[in-house]
Amino acid sequence: MADSDLPAMVSTQPGEEGPDSPRPRWRCCLPAAVTVEPVIFLSMFALALQGPLTTQYLWDRISADIGYNGTRERGGGCSNHSGSHDPLQQEVEKLTSHWSLYINLGGFLVGLFSVMLLGPWSDSVGRRPVLILPAIGLALQAAIYLIVMYQKLHVGYFLLGRIICGITGDFNMVLAGCFSYISDVSDRQSRTFRVAILEACLGIAGMVASIIGGHWRKAQGYINPFWLVFAVNLVTAIYIYFCVTESVKDRKPTKLFTSRHYQSVFRLFTVPGENKRRGKLCLYSLALLLVVTVHMGAKDLFVIYELSSPLCWDSDLIGYGSAAEHLTYLSSLAGLRLFQFCLADSWVAEIGFISNISGLIVISVAATTPLMFTGYGLRFFAMVTTPVIRSKLSKLVDEGEQGTLFSSVACVEGFSSLLSTGVFNSLYPVTLSFMKGFPFLFGATLLLIPAGIIGLIEVCEQRPMYSQFSEIS
Template sequence: MSDRDLSAAVSSEAAGGSQGRPKLRRCIPAGLTVEPVLFLSMFAMALQGPLVTQYIWDRVSADLGFNGTKQQGCGHLNGTTDPLQQEVETLTSHWSLYINLGGFVVGIFSVMLLGPWSDSVGRRPVLILPGFGLALQAAIYLVVMYQKLHVGYFLLGRIISGISGDFNMILAGCFAYIADVSNRQSRTFRVAILEACLGIAGMVASIIGGQWREAQGYINPFWLVFAVNLVTALYVYLCVGESVKEKKPSRLFTPRHYQSVFRLFTVAGENKRRGKLCLYLLAFLLVVTVHMGAKDLFVIYELSSPLCWHSDLIGYGSAAEHLTYLSSLAGLRLFQLCLADSWVAEMGFLSNIAGLVVISLAATTPMMFTGYGLRFFAMATTPIIRSKLSKLVDEGDQGALFSSVACVEGLSYLLATGIFNSLYPATLHFMKGFPFLLGGLLLLIPAGIIGIIEVCDQKPMYSQFSEIS
């Protein structure tokens, strides 16, 4: 039986938006598209991320003979820090930098190739390939843990995952898919739903990961990571219909794909499209750099004195961090009733900055969770920027656009790991939370960019109430 025989109509929203919308296979409920793909992939990533950092910490501590701060009056601010603990923190952050750096550099070139290719051959191939790559990465991590190999072998897994597109390609493919099946009016909220899937998956995985590691160690959770990535690839193959309406054969290894991304930012368009694309991408670069840079340091910050959290508290903290996706989705839906998207984004910046400032000064568990709480609306900015970018390009260039966005995300990860993981050990002697304070200050730049574009735009997209008035 052919795919057409198996497919069903998308949702009433997508069907109403335009004729000829893509059809989805019947194993997906009405209105559901690639949300399960992003949920499963993010679940695996969120389960894996903190555990990798803790594993590196434990291995480095064992190699250096460091028994931890729990027996050394942890939590008392006496103005001194164990030099051995500082060495463990430094080596852990540096190895995190090396491992992430290798994967992200390789992934940038893969995503720029696969994204434009998907505009011709469809989104499904570029969603299946990264799933297998991430599963292979988890398998290599398991070998390292079983054989107690040096943590540097994690880099091999990251490079292999980067060749297949890594998690960034899944992000690019899913967001391009939503751009294919949604109309301009609903796109911001549909993108926000995708990002909320990131939050829900991350929250569940963080709670499970902390408790599971405390009870059974590292290996069993990584078997689940391996299985979930395989299930994700299988789910796309069996259940996800194609969203590209007119597929055509296209070679994968050709410079034309890179050229299509380059043309987006060199060919002038109407309404100052080229300038807006560059400015929005710069804002996106800074937002994701701060977000990922701070996120990478949260676990190290919480493991060391004066907080000295155990795995269960680290899991709850990571869950609180991912809960911002859900609270941001609810707030976005509410504030869109009376504010333009740009001003909703400004509120997100304010929430994020306030939370990072408090976290930079956190010396107790309640204060750390207060910082997490203040960031309740922090994730409203990225779906708005993605939606604005999507509306600036033609329907046939969505894959090229979101591959460039994914490359910017890869560059953001590169900058985040390079700047924040290097800055953290360098500032331990005078202010442990300085990287978080710096992140809050950096967010003032994208906040200014979005505000200026909105003010200077001759045809701002006001909300319904503004149009009525």
């Protein structure tokens, strides 16, 4: 890379005007090293604030509609013997789980097609447009949710907000754009840690939002927190416009609505490459699919699992539990940095699998609050796996294919979310009668597959090295 290319790609200060990055004459005061980290932080903050509150709103609205007053005592008490056999409670659980499935299903299906257009398009026109668009879509979704709550409309109208958000790329496009941006501006040695920093931003934002959301909902209800969600998404779009410097060096006008974008994603996984690239892309994508499926599936059920007996948590404890779940991102970042001094990335990922599996097993049998938090604690290194997989995928493709790659990764994650919602939200009501925590045990078993895939690839990559030593000796 020529030195003259560096200012346009990396060294341009946020807010500066340049030949490749026209910008309003307004200087952003953040350090030059800060790029898309605030984007992913703010978007995740809004999403983490919105997610548990939406589930609780569904629970409360459905409870009111069918006349269920609940066995939960808001002061913290719990009826451990009768609640699990209450047919009305089980009906509320089933309806809440099913409506979560319908709402998420609509958004994910629409989002899959949008992301496959926007990701390859960003390789030509730049990352900033595909970051601004989903931020606006997320704000529109929050606005529709507010209308539903103000007017007390049927919860099915939430589906309209999810579809509009899906058209603009949804949160998956924010992830794809941010990870593509980091791949543009980082070298191969630092990429895993830079990706892990982004995922730590996800965790910190989620932790803060979860604590705030639980207390705020208890004090003021649902509407005021959703106004904050709306405002944060608007601020995110403004930050991208004024403060994010374009990372794509050679931008050129390209049509958005063209089949070439879908074809580029298809070619990425079908055209053979060096060092068995095609096979590794498919295997790492399968591993990511399973990891995200388990993560999203378990996460969707945590709130319902904690609301009902025998735990019977109130909104405060749900907030702390969600904070502990998101703290996993931050503790995993510290663990990744520590383990990288003595282990290859793949073996660090294996430690993450052990942490995740053990935590899910404990949660599957948790009948008390201390045991539930023990399960959260055991999962504190669970999120080291995803930055390792993302980094390995990014290193398998060329610089001009990063947007295409991460759009396909976003599609994998979108399909994972769809699969997790379909499998886990359908499995939970079916298994209530014999084991309430069975979906978590199922998820722990499912994680053995990606753990085996990553370990097998690492062993196969090291084998030629050992054979060379044997030939020399």
